[in-house]
Amino acid sequence: MKRSDLFFNIAIPVLFVGIVTLVVYKFIIKEQNPGLFAVKELSNISVVDLNNNKLALTDLLDKENETYCFLFELTNCYSCILEGLEDLKKIRKAGSFCIAIVVHDLIEEVQGWSNTQDFSPFFMIKKIDFYRNIQSSTMPVLFSLKGGEVKRFRFITP
Amino acid sequence: MRHIKAFRFILIFIVSITLWGEENFKLIEKWDPGDEVVGRVGESIVDADGHVVCTFYKSGSRLITPNKIIKFAPYGQGPGDLTDMRALFHFGGDIAIVERPEKIKIFTKKDSTYVWKKTVWLKRGKFVHVVQDAIYYKNKWFLAGLEFVDFDNKKNLQYASFLKIYEKNGQPIENLIKKTFDGPHRFHEMNYYVAAYKDQVLFLVENEMKVHVVGLKDLSIKKEVNLETPGFYKKKPDEFYSPKGKTGAGKNYLSVLEHWKTSYSRINKVIVEDSFLLLQVRTCSEKLKRFALLFYNAGNFKLEKTIYTDDLLLGVKEGKYYFFAGGDPGRDEEAEDFIINVYSFGEKSEKK
Numbered sequence: 001m002k003r004s005d006l007f008f009n010i011a012i013p014v015l016f017v018g019i020v021t022l023v024v025y026k027f028i029i030k031e032q033n034p035g036l037f038a039v040k041e042l043s044n045i046s047v048v049d050l051n052n053n054k055l056a057l058t059d060l061l062d063k064e065n066e067t068y069c070f071l072f073e074l075t076n077c078y079s080c081i082l083e084g085l086e087d088l089k090k091i092r093k094a095g096s097f098c099i100a101i102v103v104h105d106l107i108e109e110v111q112g113w114s115n116t117q118d119f120s121p122f123f124m125i126k127k128i129d130f131y132r133n134i135q136s137s138t139m140p141v142l143f144s145l146k147g148g149e150v151k152r153f154r155f156i157t158p
Numbered sequence: 159m160r161h162i163k164a165f166r167f168i169l170i171f172i173v174s175i176t177l178w179g180e181e182n183f184k185l186i187e188k189w190d191p192g193d194e195v196v197g198r199v200g201e202s203i204v205d206a207d208g209h210v211v212c213t214f215y216k217s218g219s220r221l222i223t224p225n226k227i228i229k230f231a232p233y234g235q236g237p238g239d240l241t242d243m244r245a246l247f248h249f250g251g252d253i254a255i256v257e258r259p260e261k262i263k264i265f266t267k268k269d270s271t272y273v274w275k276k277t278v279w280l281k282r283g284k285f286v287h288v289v290q291d292a293i294y295y296k297n298k299w300f301l302a303g304l305e306f307v308d309f310d311n312k313k314n315l316q317y318a319s320f321l322k323i324y325e326k327n328g329q330p331i332e333n334l335i336k337k338t339f340d341g342p343h344r345f346h347e348m349n350y351y352v353a354a355y356k357d358q359v360l361f362l363v364e365n366e367m368k369v370h371v372v373g374l375k376d377l378s379i380k381k382e383v384n385l386e387t388p389g390f391y392k393k394k395p396d397e398f399y400s401p402k403g404k405t406g407a408g409k410n411y412l413s414v415l416e417h418w419k420t421s422y423s424r425i426n427k428v429i430v431e432d433s434f435l436l437l438q439v440r441t442c443s444e445k446l447k448r449f450a451l452l453f454y455n456a457g458n459f460k461l462e463k464t465i466y467t468d469d470l471l472l473g474v475k476e477g478k479y480y481f482f483a484g485g486d487p488g489r490d491e492e493a494e495d496f497i498i499n500v501y502s503f504g505e506k507s508e509k510k
Contacts, residue, residue, distance in 0.1 A: 075241060078259075082284050106236065109277075116260055116281045116328065 035137035037153040042145070045133045047123040050114060052107050058148070060123070062097040066151055070100045071125075072140030074113055080156045084140050085119045087156075096144075099123060103130045103139075183465050186478070187500035193227040194496060195220060198488020201246035203253070204473035204480050205267065210498060211253060212472060213243045215488060221272060222498060230272055231255075231265070238265075238274035245292035245301070254278075254294060256301065259287035280328040283307060287322070288346045291428075295354040296374055298331070299324040302350035302361060307333055315340055320350055321361050321370075323377055332377045335361060335370060343400050347415060351428035353435070355456040360435065364424040365394040369435070369459060385437075385454060386461040392442040394422035420489050430456055431474040434463075438471040448485050468492065469499050478502050 039045070045057040061067040068091045070084040088098040101123045102110045114122040125134075136155075143153035197216030204210055210222040211230055219230035219240060231240045240263070245256040252266045252275060260282040265272040280299065285306035292301045301322045308317040319333035339345075349364040358380065361370040367387045373380040398418045420440065426449075427438040435454040441447065446466055453463035469481030470493070479501045484493035 075235070078282070079285060104235065108237065109235065112277055112279045113260070116279045 035155055036135055037137065037141055037143060037150065037155070038135045039143075039145070039150055040133045040135070042133075042148050045125065045129060047101060047125050047129075048107055049121070049123055050107065050111050055123070057125075060099060061145055066096055066144040066146040068092075068096050068098045068142065068144045070098070070140060070142045071103065071134070071136070072100070073103045074109065076140050077158050080140050080158060084142050084156045085117060087142055088119060101125050103127060182503045183479075183501055184503075185499055186502045187224065187498075188483075189222070189224045189498035189500070191222060191225055191227045191496065191498070193220075195227075195487060198486050199470060199472070199482060201243060202472040203246055203248065204475035204478075205253060206251055206475075207267070208475050208478065210472050210480050211246060211272075213246065219243055223270075224498075227496070228271060231274075237263075237277065244289040244303075247291075247293050249294050254292070256289050256292050259289050259301070259305075262292075262299070278328060280324050281330055283330070285309075286346070290348075290350045291352050293352050293354055293359070295359060297326045298374075299326070299328075300352045300354075300359055300372075302352040304346045304348075304350075305333070307336075313340075318345070320363070321352065321372070334372060334377070334379060341400070345399055348399060349424070349426070351425065353428050353430040355430045355433075355435065360428075360430070360456075362425060362428050362437075364426070365399070365422070367391065367425075383459045385452075385459055388439075388450060388452065388461070388464060390423070390441045390443045390446055390450065391439070392421075392423045394418065394424060416489065426486075427471045429471075429474050432477070433457065435459065436471075436474065441466070448490065451479075467501075472498070477504055 043056070043058055046054050047057050047060070048054055068088060070088050072081050072084060085100060088100060092098045099121055100119060104110050104124050105126055107124055110122060110124045114120070138155050138157055140156050141153055142156060144151045195214040195217040197214045200213035200215055202210060202212040211219070212222060213219045218233060221228050221230045231238060233239060233241065235241060240255065240257055242257050243255055244258070247254050249264055252264050253272065255263050255265065257263050260280045262278040262280065264275045264278065266275040283305060287305040288303045289301050290303035292299065301324070302320060305319050305322055306316055307319050309315070316339040318337050318339060320335035320337065322330065323332045323334070324330050351362045353360045357374050359372040359374065361372060362368070367385040369383045369385060371380045371383065372378070421442060423439050423442055425437050425439050429436045433456050435456045437452045437454070439450050439452060441450050448468045449466070449470065451465040451467065451471065452461060454460065455462050467481065468485060469483050470486050472480045472482055474480070481499045481501065482493060483495065483497035483499045484490060487493040
């Protein structure tokens with residue numbers, strides 16, 4: 001076999017396989033991006049209850065089991081908010097501690113809104129505390145905390 | 159011969175009546191408050207001082223007086239702010255705004271401007287509610303607009319209501335004007351109107367010359383009355399709102415929507431004033447002015463008077479009719495200058 005034939009017989013198939021692999025990885029296989037949710041310093045986060053008392057979030061959490069938190073803004077998709085609250089009710093029935101946290105700066109707005117819902121307790125996290133301590137690709141998000149760490153999370157989007 | 163004479167007499171009588179209305183409907187004030195807004199008119203009413211509160215789709219809310227225009231409320235989530243303005247209506251001497259389907263903000267006038275007074279929260283349903291108009295009447299809130307109340311995914315059915323009634327405290331009482339959809343539709347794009355007269359609430363849809371009368375005692379539909387349709391009326395075909403076999407918005411959706419909103423005789427304003435049910439309707443006729451004001455007797459719904467105008471009706475207060483000159487600034491090219499025209503059937507009054 002000539003040297004040039006050997007080149008074509010080996011190099012071209014290798015090149016072809018390389019191109020196909022590149023195309024498949026680059027354009028066909030779409031990596032599932034789960035989104036980002038992270039709590040930076042749990043001990044730094046304070047929330048406000050509906051009586052306007054400031055509380056450390058860590059003081060609200062179940063010390064031994066997971067605590068489920070539903071975090072949302074009042075301007076989020078309404079059906080998504082209701083789905084999150086319904087999920088909290090189901091999780092609570094299964095025996096876990098659940099709270100809802102609204103990102104807002106005015107407790108009166110959260111008070112008024114929460115009175116239209118069949119769930120409690122509601123808390124408010126101020127926007128500045130939210131931005132400083134929580135990273136979330138989208139909202140609303142339902143997450144669980146245990147031992148100071150996020151154990152699981154799920155974005156609830158339309 | 160006798161018939162011809164009788165016909166001629168009737169014709170002269172009708173023309174005289176029409177001209178009587180037109181001749182007596184006179185421009186009494188012209189405001190040039192000197193500001194520019196962008197976008198079409200959303201909601202508008204005239205307040206107790208005879209000033210216009212109005213929303214413009216790209217500029218937000220404005221309080222318009224004869225000499226100046228000021229922001230009604232800034233954008234934001236604070237108590238005195240607004241993130242949206244879906245319906246605007248009188249609440250006693252104050253102004254109520256449906257900011258979201260579950261939230262109504264009350265503003266009161268102070269030092270020639272408006273300040274937030276309180277927020278009323280409604281217990282809304284689970285699904286989408288596109289509020290288009292609202293009133294507070296006899297201690298109840300009436301919200302007009304498409305609300306999905308349930309879905310049957312197996313049968314692909316959507317159950318909707320177009321008039322929702324709440325108690326004063328925000329608890330829902332009744333869903334009326336119910337409809338079931340079995341395919342794609344765009345009924346959320348349609349305008350719905352609600353007004354009150356004596357012991358009844360009136361509900362209208364932009365593409366129907368029909369009044370649904372709701373009795374206040376048991377909050378049920380008492381009757382549906384077909385209104386007399388004027389000769390110019392160009393009926394909107396149903397296919398836009400119920401497109402057969404089409405799903406999604408499609409290409410050029412917004413321009414198609416604008417075409418449908420301006421090319422057919424849709425109702426663009428409903429007001430009950432001085433025992434009249436007043437509708438403003440686009441004529442869509444080259445021979446006539448852009449709009450017709452149709453004055454129906456609010457008791458028996460007979461058409462009693464028709465006035466033609468090129469201006470867009472914003473509201474009525476004590477016999478004065480407030481218009482945006484030239485039409486809708488977001489839809490009609492002639493409405494490029496910010497001029498408010500005030501008309502009246504009575505004598506000319508002094509400018510405020």
